[in-house]
Amino acid sequence: MNITSNPPSPALLLREMGLDRDVNRWRDRLKGIGPTEVERALDSTPGFYHFEKLLALISPTAESYLEPMARMARDLTIRRFGRTIRLYAPLYLSSFCVNRCLYCGFNADTPFKRVRLSLRDALAEGLILNQSGIRDLLLVSGEDRAHVSVKFIEELCAHLRNHFCFVSIEVHRMNLKEYARLFEAGVEGVALYQETYDRDVYAKYHRQGPKADYDKRLSGPDDIAQAGMREVGLGVLLGLSDWRTETLALAEHVHHLIKSYWRTHVSISFPRLRPAHGVSKSQFPHLVLDKELVQMILALRLCFADVGLVLSTREPAHLRDHLIRLGITRMSAGSRTNPGGYQYPQQGPGQFQVDDDRSAKEIADMVRCHGLDPVWKDWDKAFL
Amino acid sequence: MDMLTLAGRTFRSRLLLGTGKFDSNETMTRALDASGAEIITVALRRVDLDNPQDDLLSSIDQKSYLLLPNTSGARDAEEAIRLSRMARIATGIEWVKLEVTPDPYYLLPDPVETLKAAKILVDEGFVVLPYINADPILSLKLQDAGTATVMPLGSPIGSNQGLHTRASLRIILEQARVPVIVDAGLGLPSHASEAMEMGADAVLVNTAIATAKDPLGMARAFKHGVIAGRLAFLGGPRAPHLQASSSSPLTGFLREE
Amino acid sequence: MDSVIVLNGKERRFFAENVPNTLSSLLTQLDVLETTAVVEIDGRLVHPKDFSETLIRDGQRIELVRFMGGG
Numbered sequence: 001m002n003i004t005s006n007p008p009s010p011a012l013l014l015r016e017m018g019l020d021r022d023v024n025r026w027r028d029r030l031k032g033i034g035p036t037e038v039e040r041a042l043d044s045t046p047g048f049y050h051f052e053k054l055l056a057l058i059s060p061t062a063e064s065y066l067e068p069m070a071r072m073a074r075d076l077t078i079r080r081f082g083r084t085i086r087l088y089a090p091l092y093l094s095s096f097c098v099n100r101c102l103y104c105g106f107n108a109d110t111p112f113k114r115v116r117l118s119l120r121d122a123l124a125e126g127l128i129l130n131q132s133g134i135r136d137l138l139l140v141s142g143e144d145r146a147h148v149s150v151k152f153i154e155e156l157c158a159h160l161r162n163h164f165c166f167v168s169i170e171v172h173r174m175n176l177k178e179y180a181r182l183f184e185a186g187v188e189g190v191a192l193y194q195e196t197y198d199r200d201v202y203a204k205y206h207r208q209g210p211k212a213d214y215d216k217r218l219s220g221p222d223d224i225a226q227a228g229m230r231e232v233g234l235g236v237l238l239g240l241s242d243w244r245t246e247t248l249a250l251a252e253h254v255h256h257l258i259k260s261y262w263r264t265h266v267s268i269s270f271p272r273l274r275p276a277h278g279v280s281k282s283q284f285p286h287l288v289l290d291k292e293l294v295q296m297i298l299a300l301r302l303c304f305a306d307v308g309l310v311l312s313t314r315e316p317a318h319l320r321d322h323l324i325r326l327g328i329t330r331m332s333a334g335s336r337t338n339p340g341g342y343q344y345p346q347q348g349p350g351q352f353q354v355d356d357d358r359s360a361k362e363i364a365d366m367v368r369c370h371g372l373d374p375v376w377k378d379w380d381k382a383f384l
Numbered sequence: 385m386d387m388l389t390l391a392g393r394t395f396r397s398r399l400l401l402g403t404g405k406f407d408s409n410e411t412m413t414r415a416l417d418a419s420g421a422e423i424i425t426v427a428l429r430r431v432d433l434d435n436p437q438d439d440l441l442s443s444i445d446q447k448s449y450l451l452l453p454n455t456s457g458a459r460d461a462e463e464a465i466r467l468s469r470m471a472r473i474a475t476g477i478e479w480v481k482l483e484v485t486p487d488p489y490y491l492l493p494d495p496v497e498t499l500k501a502a503k504i505l506v507d508e509g510f511v512v513l514p515y516i517n518a519d520p521i522l523s524l525k526l527q528d529a530g531t532a533t534v535m536p537l538g539s540p541i542g543s544n545q546g547l548h549t550r551a552s553l554r555i556i557l558e559q560a561r562v563p564v565i566v567d568a569g570l571g572l573p574s575h576a577s578e579a580m581e582m583g584a585d586a587v588l589v590n591t592a593i594a595t596a597k598d599p600l601g602m603a604r605a606f607k608h609g610v611i612a613g614r615l616a617f618l619g620g621p622r623a624p625h626l627q628a629s630s631s632s633p634l635t636g637f638l639r640e641e
Numbered sequence: 642m643d644s645v646i647v648l649n650g651k652e653r654r655f656f657a658e659n660v661p662n663t664l665s666s667l668l669t670q671l672d673v674l675e676t677t678a679v680v681e682i683d684g685r686l687v688h689p690k691d692f693s694e695t696l697i698r699d700g701q702r703i704e705l706v707r708f709m710g711g712g
Contacts, residue, residue, distance in 0.1 A: 040620070048558065070634035259561055262524045291638045322637045402712030412710060427711025428679065430649045430704065436672040440708050456711050470706055473686045474679040541712065568712075590712035 010218050010253050014197060017051075017252060021199045023245035030244055033059035042068060046076045047305025054251050057299035058244045066295060073301040073327040080305050084373045086330040087363060088136035088166075089129050090312075092339040093117050093156075095348060097142025099209030101195075102283065103237060103273060105337075105351045106142040108209065115339040115348050116147050119155055126160055128342040132334055132360040135377040136166045138191070140337075140351070143172035143210060150178045154185040161186040165377035168231060172210065173220045179227030191233030192220040193269065196240040197249035205240060221253070225261035232257065232264055233310065238288040238296075239273030247296050254300075254307060267308030267330065268300060271352075272315065290319060294326065301327035313337075317356040321366060333363035386618065388586055390563055391479070391511045391532040393450070395422045398580065399610045400452070400565065401603075402590025409443040411599055416449070419593065419603035423450045425481050427457065428467050452513065454481040460494070461501035468505055480505065481535070482514040491541040495522050499529065506530040515567055518549035523556045523564075534560065535588065537568035538579065542591045544571025547578055557583045573602075573609025580613025647702040664695040671705070679706040 014020040033056050041056035042065065056062060057069065094116045097106040117125065129137065137160065141148040148171055160167055168189030169182065179190065196202050199214055206212040224232045234253060236246040250268065257266050272293060273284055288296075297309060311320055311328050313335040324331060336342050337350030358366070364374040387394040401421035406412035416424060424444070432438060444451070453471035458464035461484065468480045482505065484497040493515050499522065505512050511532045516522055518536040526534055536556055539545035546569060547553060557564055563585035570576050576587045589606050596602035644655045661667040664687060668675050680687045681704040687695050697703075 044620075066635045066638070067633055074634060259559070262559060291635075294635060294638060318637075322634075325634055403710035404712045406710060409710075425711055426708040428706050429709040429711075431671075431673055431678065431707050433649060433671060433673075433705070436674075439674055439677050440710055441677040442674065451708070453708065454711050469686055470679045470681065471708075473688055474677075474708075588712070594710075 010222070010256050011215055013252055013256060014249055019245060019249040019252065020197055023198055023242060026245050026248070030055070030059045033061050035061060038062045038065055042072070046072050046302050047080070049251065049255050049303040051248070051252070054248060054299055054303050057302060058247050058295060062299070063291065063295060066291065066298065069298040069302060070294075070326050073298045074325060076305055077301060077327040077329065081329050082373075083371060084375045085324055085328065085367050086136060086375045087134065087333045087360065087367075088138055088330060089134045089332055089360065090138045090140045090170075090335050090337065091122065091125050091129065092337055092341065092351065093122055093139055093141040093148050094144040095142055095339050095351070096144035096147065099143050099211040100207045101211060102205045102207070103240065105349055112349055116144065117339050119152070121340060121343070122156055123159055125340065125342045126163060130163045133364065133376055134333070134360055135164050137164045137168070139167065139169045139171065141171045145172060150174070150181055153182060153187065157182075157186040168233070170233070173217055176223040176227050179224050179229060183228045188229060189231030189233065190224045190229050191235070191269065192217070192224065193233070193235035193237065193271065194218060194253070195237045197236065197246055197253070198241045201241040221257055222260070225257060225264040230265060231267060231308070233267045233269055235269035235271055237271050237273060238293065239284045239286055241286055243286065243288045243292055243296060247299065251300065251303060254304060258304075258307075265308065267310050269310040269312060270297065271312055294323070297323065297326055297328070313354045313356050314352055315355060317358060320356055321370070324367065324372065325370060331363070334358065334360035386614065388563070397422045398586040398614055399576070399607055400425065400586055400588040401593065402588060403440065404590055405594035406599065409440060412594070413443050415593055415599040415603040418600045418607070420607045421449075423452050425452045425454045425588065425590070427454055428470055429457070450479070451475065451477055452479050452481050453477060454483050456483045456485065458484050459486040460484060461497040461504070464497070464501040465504055468510060472510070478509060479511040479513065482512050493517060493537070495519060499525055502526055502531050503529045513565065518552035518556060520552060520555040520559060524559060527560070527562050531562065533563045533565050533585075535565045535567040538566050538575060539569030541568045543569050544592055545569050546571055546575035550582070553579070553584070554582060573605045576606055576609040577613035577616070580610055581616045583617055644697070644699045646697065646700065649703075649705055661697050663693055664697060665693040667697055668692070673705060677707050680704070681706070
């Protein structure tokens with residue numbers, strides 16, 4: 001008899017829990033949660049995940065408990081991560097894309113002059129970032145396999161690894177072999193957001209192109225972890241569907257990865273729908289308020305002591321300054337979301353509008369003002 | 385009903401009993417009955433040719449109990465594998481409690497040889513229950529290799545000192561994908577309760593019962609201790625209350641909107 | 642003819658009329674219950690169903706093992 005140690009698939013998990021469609025049925029359950037359940041959740045040891053605990057923490061009733069949640073989340077984050085915040089910057093390689101995601105500035109249907117960076121241009125961008133102090137780089141691209149191929153990223157990494165201590169990617173969904181190759185080339189992390197865990201909503205916003213395959217997307221993080229990547233980044237695009245049920249599904253996905261791939265570090269990002277070229281707010285009925293974003297961040301921190309919580313430059317400066325005291329461990333600094341944007345800020349539209357245009361140095365100063373140490377490099381390959 | 389599931393089999397009792405150190409087979413069988421245990425460990429030893437009638441198995445109804453052969457005495461992976469195969473050929477039982485203890489003083493398990501043996505035994509189709517020090521990384525590696533459980537020690541065999549390894553046990557319990565059976569060093573029913581309250585799936589007790597003044601009484605006590613601990617765990621124990629600290633509000637900015 | 646085997650690490654001599662031919666007869670002679678015995682001959686495990694057919698030869702190293710109490 002062979003005991004199999006194959007982990008169950010996230011798709012199956014979500015289906016069994018009723019989190020991948022008809023999520024309205026959770027509304028009554030969430031409404032029915034009272035102060036006793038919220039307090040029980042707060043009384044339990046911070047940092048450990050139970051589904052019922054998260055349910056209570058994201059409930060409408062828990063809104064009145066944000067301050068105690070914030071204190072616990074902050075204390076827990078400081079104990080596990082120290083008084084630090086990691087700073088990184090995105091480097092957009094291409095605004096070409098074959099997908100037609102309704103919410104995205106790079107949607108294939110949106111007419112604008114697309115930009116593709118050559119190896120030389122990409123390196124020039126990298127140099128500017130390096131000079132600003134950045135040592136943690138995220139390579140981003142629309143789904144442009146023809147140009148942003150595994151080979152292209154390999155070549156880019158060969159140069160970049162001399163200037164950056166951590167390189168991660170947020171590009172189209174690749175397969176296990178490709179991820180393994182990229183790991184060999186020096187890429188150590190991959191961000192692959194499900195965008196939404198609701199199958200019907202997913203189908204609505206992802207009309208065409210490889211990204212339209214919900215299951216393929218969902219199985220991505222498992223491949224990323226199996227390929228040996230040290231970090232995998234998950235997230236939902238807040239605003240597509242009800243944030244509460246999205247948080248439940250996201251947590252189950254995170255928990256699955258933590259249990260199944262103990263060598264891999266999981267992080268969660270909180271991209272919130274923002275205005276973009278060709279994208280209007282009126283199309284999105286589930287926009288998330290600031291206090292809801294805060295509740296989501298706090299609830300997740302109280303359930304996952306060691307997961308990274310990442311804040312992008314979608315959020316305005318004043319909000320980011322407050323959010324970093326609530327359990328955030330990594331944030332972007334001085335970002336440009338248009339390819340070539342560090343050299344040529346006006347060159348073409350970005351993937352989304354950046355609402356915090358402070359430079360990396362200004363962000364670092366702000367972080368220090370809050371009693372935190374901005375960490376540029378978290379991992380020094382020079383010793384290995 | 386709350387059942388223990390190990391390798392696809394279910395059990396009512398979360399107390400496993402070791403059969404060593406009893407003063408007689410008779411005491412052992414009576415303690416076994418008092419404990420409510422359904423799984424018992426046995427060792428393989430050379431037949432005492434001067435005393436060939438002394439036969440443990442003839443005292444045990446194999447239909448009522450799951451016999452779990454252990455590889456005690458093995459000092460390396462090869463010996464453990466050899467003992468496992470011996471046990472299987474004689475009884476057809478594919479379950480084995482893997483114990484590799486090269487140090488005869490403390491009988492602490494060798495992590496390297498245990499992992500080595502576990503991989504081979506899993507490949508040969510055994511249901512492997514490895515006895516280890518409370519090492520979280522080793523636990524994960526054994527689970528990756530396909531063992532049915534992990535069995536971290538509370539304190540060295542026979543020391544009766546309780547859960548010295550509790551900090552590490554907590555991590556193992558948090559990260560485990562398989563049932564965790566705390567084995568070794570449990571000297572009192574309260575130790576067993578504590579392990580169950582922490583979330584252990586089961587405990588294994590031998591010395592504390594076998595060498596008690598009243599083994600039957602102690603067996604009964606452990607039975608209740610395990611049940612109590614499990615009920616407490618299921619009831620949802622609360623963490624010690626955190627003091628509210630008076631610092632400036634972290635979420636005040638939300639009300640400024 | 643006499644026979645010497647190494648049984649559980651010790652030499653054992655069997656005199657002519659008592660030499661056991663098969664494993665089963667050896668166990669009977671030793672008063673060891675067949676159903677609970679585990680036997681290894683020259684490092685090789687013998688399946689219980691083969692006990693009655695397994696021949697005992699001069700010079701073999703035989704290990705007779707059984708389950709005992711253990712933790």
